[in-house]
Amino acid sequence: MAAATVILLAATVFLIDANESESDGDLTLPVVSIDTEGGKAVLSDTDYLVCSVDVAGYEDGAGDISGAEGKIRGRGNTTWYGNHTWWDMPKKPYKLKLAEETDLFGFGPTDTYIFIANYADQSLSRDYFAYTIADSIGLEHTPSCLFVDLYLNGIYQGVYMVCNRIGIESASVDIPYITEDPADSGYIVEMDGWISGEGTEETDYFVLDGNCYAIKDPDVTDPLWTAEHFSFIEGRVREAYDAVASGDVARMEGCIDVESFALTYIVDELFNTEDIAWSSFYMYYDPADGLIHSGPVWDFDTSSGNSRSEAADPGCLYASYMNKWYAGLLRTDGFAEMVGDLLSLNRQTIVDTMDADMEYLRSHRYDFEHNFDRWGVLGSTIWANPVEFVHLRTWESHADYLYGWLTASLDHVCSVYCG
Numbered sequence: 178m179a180a181a182t183v184i185l186l187a188a189t190v191f192l193i194d195a196n197e198s199e200s201d202g203d204l205t206l207p208v209v210s211i212d213t214e215g216g217k218a219v220l221s222d223t224d225y226l227v228c229s230v231d232v233a234g235y236e237d238g239a240g241d242i243s244g245a246e247g248k249i250r251g252r253g254n255t256t257w258y259g260n261h262t263w264w265d266m267p268k269k270p271y272k273l274k275l276a277e278e279t280d281l282f283g284f285g286p287t288d289t290y291i292f293i294a295n296y297a298d299q300s301l302s303r304d305y306f307a308y309t310i311a312d313s314i315g316l317e318h319t320p321s322c323l324f325v326d327l328y329l330n331g332i333y334q335g336v337y338m339v340c341n342r343i344g345i346e347s348a349s350v351d352i353p354y355i356t357e358d359p360a361d362s363g364y365i366v367e368m369d370g371w372i373s374g375e376g377t378e379e380t381d382y383f384v385l386d387g388n389c390y391a392i393k394d395p396d397v398t399d400p401l402w403t404a405e406h407f408s409f410i411e412g413r414v415r416e417a418y419d420a421v422a423s424g425d426v427a428r429m430e431g432c433i434d435v436e437s438f439a440l441t442y443i444v445d446e447l448f449n450t451e452d453i454a455w456s457s458f459y460m461y462y463d464p465a466d467g468l469i470h471s472g473p474v475w476d477f478d479t480s481s482g483n484s485r486s487e488a489a490d491p492g493c494l495y496a497s498y499m500n501k502w503y504a505g506l507l508r509t510d511g512f513a514e515m516v517g518d519l520l521s522l523n524r525q526t527i528v529d530t531m532d533a534d535m536e537y538l539r540s541h542r543y544d545f546e547h548n549f550d551r552w553g554v555l556g557s558t559i560w561a562n563p564v565e566f567v568h569l570r571t572w573e574s575h576a577d578y579l580y581g582w583l584t585a586s587l588d589h590v591c592s593v594y595c596g
Contacts, residue, residue, distance in 0.1 A: 202543035206336065207235040207282075209292075210328040211249055211273065219271060219329070222251035230273065232281060240283075246276040252291065254371050255560065266560075268296040268335055268552050272342075284321040284341045285348030292327060293338040296552065297560040298478040300575040301336055301545055306534055306583065307448055307477040308340070313530040314523040316440045318343075318350045318461075318473045326544055335548040343459060343473055345394045350473065352463045355395035355402060359409035364462040365394040366414055370455035383411045385418055386501060388455060413462055417469040421505040429509060438471040439515045442503050445496040447527075447586050449488040450480035451561065454499040471502075479561040482582040489563055491586035494593065517594035524591055531583060538576055545572045 213219065214227040225248035232242045251257050252272040271292040278286040295301045305322055312319040322340035326333070345354050345363050352363030369391040372382045382391040392410065395402060417432040429435065445453050452458075457476035460469050480488070488495045496503050506512040538545065549555050549572055556570040569575050 204326060204544045204547060205234075206541050206544040207240075207323070207325045208233045208328065209325045209337075209339070210331075211271075212330055213249065216330045219249055219251055219269070222253065222257050225250045225274065228273075230275065235282060240281065242279070242281070245279060247274055247288075249273050253294075266294070266296050268294040270294045270337075280348075282321070282323055282339060287341050287346060287348040289342045289344070291340050291342055293340065293478075294335070295338060295478055296554070297562060298483055299549075299555060299562075299566065299569065299572065300579045301338070301548065301572070302534070302538055302576060303448070303477045303481055303483065303579060304340075305338055305538075306531065306579065307444060307450075307474060307480070309534055310447070310527055310530050311440070311444045311472075311474050313526050314440060314443065314519070316444065316472055316474065317437070317470075320349070320473060320475070324541065324544070326547075333551055335551045336544055343393065343475060350394075350461050352461060352465070355399055355406065357401060359403075359406045360467075361464050362395065362406060362409075363464060364392065364406075364410040364413075366410060366460050366462075367391050367393050368456060368458035379407070383407075383414075385415060388501070390414060393459070410462055413469060414460070418502070418505075421502060421509065424505075424509050426510055429506075432469060434466070434468045434470040435506075435512065435515065436519075438502065438506055439512065439519055441471040441474055442496060442506070442516060443520060443523075443590070444474050445500070445503070446494060446590055447583065448477050448480040449482075449484070449491070449493060449495040449586065450477050451484050451486060451488050451495075452476055452479065453496045453503075458500065458502075481579055481586070482563070483566075484561050485563055491582050492589045494590070513594060517596065520591050521595050524587070524595070527587060528584075531580060535576065535580055539573075542573065545576075548572070 210231040211228050217226050219226060228247055228249045230245040230247055232240060235241065250272055251269055253270045257266065257269060273290045273292065275288045278288045280286050281290060293304055295304065308320050308322050320340040320343065322338050324336055325339050327337045328334065341348050343349055343365060345352055345365060350365055353361065355362045367390065368388050369382065370389060372389050372391040376382050376391065378384065381397060382389050420429040420432040459473055459475055460471055462469055482489050487493050497507055498504055556567055558564060558566050569578055
């Protein structure tokens with residue numbers, strides 16, 4: 178009998194066959210083929226290459242396209258650059274921009290698609306679980322996503338998660354774009370720890386209580402953008418932050434959409450995302466109600482056990498003390514109760530969504546296994562991977578680990594907030 182490793186997580190037991198075979202079934206995910214002009218390699222995360230795009234196998238062929246014109250470049254921070262001292266990320270993430278708005282996968286009309294590599298997430302699915310759960314509990318403007326097999330210049334690159342970008346457009350954050358009047362314009366802001374090395378303070382970002390906040394949309398190079406627009410959104414975010422810190426409920430409710438913060442808190446706390454203290458924390462200003470809203474949620478590859486910090490513990494309320502917005506809200510009368518009410522209302526929905534996600538993943542298991550024929554990293558540790566991941570030697574064992582971890586985390590979060 179082949180040797181097996183037993184992993185205990187809460188009350189879940191996984192038996193992992195260390196000698197289980199690699200992919201040996203039919204591939205069933207949609208196929209995206211991207212060919213750059215002259216077959217040039219995509220080597221930059223700033224300079225685009227002209228390309229053509231084919232899609233086959235989506236909706237049984239009803240969503241197929243051939244020869245769509247576009248351009249492609251790399252994207253990401255650690256996932257693009259890696260760390261040349263400790264690790265590399267040879268499976269690269271990409272940003273595809275089509276010449277015309279196209280509804281490729283039912284996301285809605287858009288010209289921009291993000292291809293997430295998930296090289297250091299060997300379940301390949303932490304982002305997928307986060308976005309489907311966020312959407313299921315009613316968090317507005319959550320990115321749409323699905324998995325594809327990606328070919329670049331005829332070479333198989335593995336399984337990628339495709340999603341729409343976070344931006345002001347009907348397929349993403351559907352709020353008004355920039356106008357001449359700053360108060361009538363919509364804005365998306367990200368707490369972004371990387372921006373200080375890439376942008377200019379008081380032009381591309383501002384600093385608030387030690388964190389950098391980048392203007393993600395509108396584009397600060399837009400002809401309508403002025404210093405008054407920057408001052409307006411910086412002022413609204415500062416006003417909202419001060420209101421949360423004050424503990425004055427009436428003042429807070431005049432600045433933020435409290436329920437949106439409760440919903441993103443549930444997702445961020447459920448997943449224990451490591452970046453929550455300094456990056457990938459999005460907010461938007463909607464001139465329709467004059468409030469700062471939390472979301473959309475983004476970037477969960479180093480979450481839900483894929484960590485070497487205290488965030489790896491599903492019994493740790495990591496977001497409650499690492500994110501200053503959440504910490505302040507939880508000190509405010511009524512916020513914890515709102516979180517508990519929303520969890521009680523949506524707990525079964527979250528469980529049902531997780532079950533549906535697992536069914537979807539397993540229906541394409543040979544695609545996910547084939548990814549590791551291309552990238553032979555199973556049984557190793559990359560970047561944030563905890564050392565126990567060396568015992569997870571199959572894709573399915575990683576998916577099962579993730580499901581078990583999230584189940585334990587959901588039980589813990591509900592025990593704290595639901596009474």
